[in-house]
Amino acid sequence: MIDRLLGRAELKERIEELEEEKRHLERRAEAEEERRSDAVADRQRAEERVNELEHRIESLEERLERAEATEETVEFRRVSDRSGSRLTDALERFRAVESDDPEGLLTAYVPDADAVPATVSDWLGDRTALVxxxxxxxVLADDTGAVSAALTPPVEPEPFDRWSDRFRLDDAWFRPTGRFAFAVVRSDTFAVGTYEGDERIAFEGFTTDVKEAHSKGGFSQGRFERRREGQIDDHLDRADEALAAVAAGEDLDRVIVVGERSVLGRVRDRADVTDVSDATGKPKGALDDAFRDFWRVRIRAI
Incomplete structure (x- = not known):
């Protein structure tokens, strides 16, 4: 009663409220301190991880620089193109190499730069860049280091790698063998021959009058281009029909088609092997040039 009269009751209530608020703030402060401590620890761990990653990145960058420097300094010992009898001679020389060790000679087919097998990279080391x-x-290599070469095959085999006592060099990868059709397709020229080995025993060819490119612009150009594209489409339809007839009427081991990159897609389904060729001219001459270029093999001494 006296406390209430003197206003002390309200003061006590206020003090209790303030003390409760103080305790609440102290608990919050303690929790915040714990969070800060955890945050500091997390930050320290993150900084340590960042430093570790920076060191790893620096190490990898140094390795990359060394690898790039190696690739720039390593060069092929010799590069030559072989075809016909000179190619036959080169292949026979490689085939003549034998090893008493059943795993003394390495042969591998590497389809692209990202598919080098471990057997090749482990053996060639820095020279893998050349592969x-x-x-x-x-790729050919022997366990003495005397032989080390890469041959570009006109007909690509399935990827493989093996150590043996002889190199694996199938004739069908490098030379015209068996009975097959070989064709050249351009937007205005088509030619196809049937071959037994390197001898042509049948021929068919034709050209189509396709208008030259138009450069005036406007509606006239659009109409001209549509007409030109129609002429090319008709030509390629005729080429596709000719290829289908050859494939259906002959007992062929394979069909090879070369020509302009922009038109090969139209006849790709008719072919077992396709390649880009810049052979031009009349059908028979274009076919002869394309045939000769296709069966040329580049040999690189690694």
């Missing part, structure tokens, strides 16, 4: 540059290639 990547040569791919696609059949």
């Amino acid at each position: 990547r540059r040569a791919a696609p290639a059949v």
Whole structure:
């Protein structure tokens, strides 16, 4: 009663409220301190991880620089193109190499720069960079280091790698063998021959009058381009029909089609092997040039 009269009751209530608020703030402060402590620890761990990653990045960058420097300094010992009898001679020389060790000679087909098998990279070391540059290639190496070469096959085999007592060099990868059709397709020229080995025993060819590119612009150009594209489409339809007839009427081991990159897609389904060719001219001459270029093999000494 006296406390209430003197206003002390309200003061006591206020003090209790303030003390409760103080305790609440102290608990919050303690929790915040714990969070800060955890945050500091987390930050320290993160900084340590960042430092670790920076060191790893620096190490990898140094390795990359060394690898790039190595690739720049390593060069092929010799590069030559072989075809016909000179190619036959080169292949026979490689085939003549034998090893008393059943795993003394390495042969591998590397289809691209990102598909070098471990057997090749482990053996060639820094010179693996040359294999990547040569791919696609059949790689040859022996366990004495006397033989080390990459050959670009006109007909690509399935990827493989093996150690044996002889190199694996199938004739069908490098030379015209068996009975097959070989064709060249351009937007205005088509030619196809049937071959037994390197001898052509049948021929068919034709050209289509396709208008030259138009450069005036406007509606006239659009109409001209549509007409030109129609002429090319008709030409390629005719080429596709001719290829289908050859494939259906002959007992062929394979069909090879080369030509302009922009038109190969139209006849790709008719072919077992396709390649880009810049052979031009009349059908028979274009076919002869394309055939000769296709069966040329590049040999690189690694």
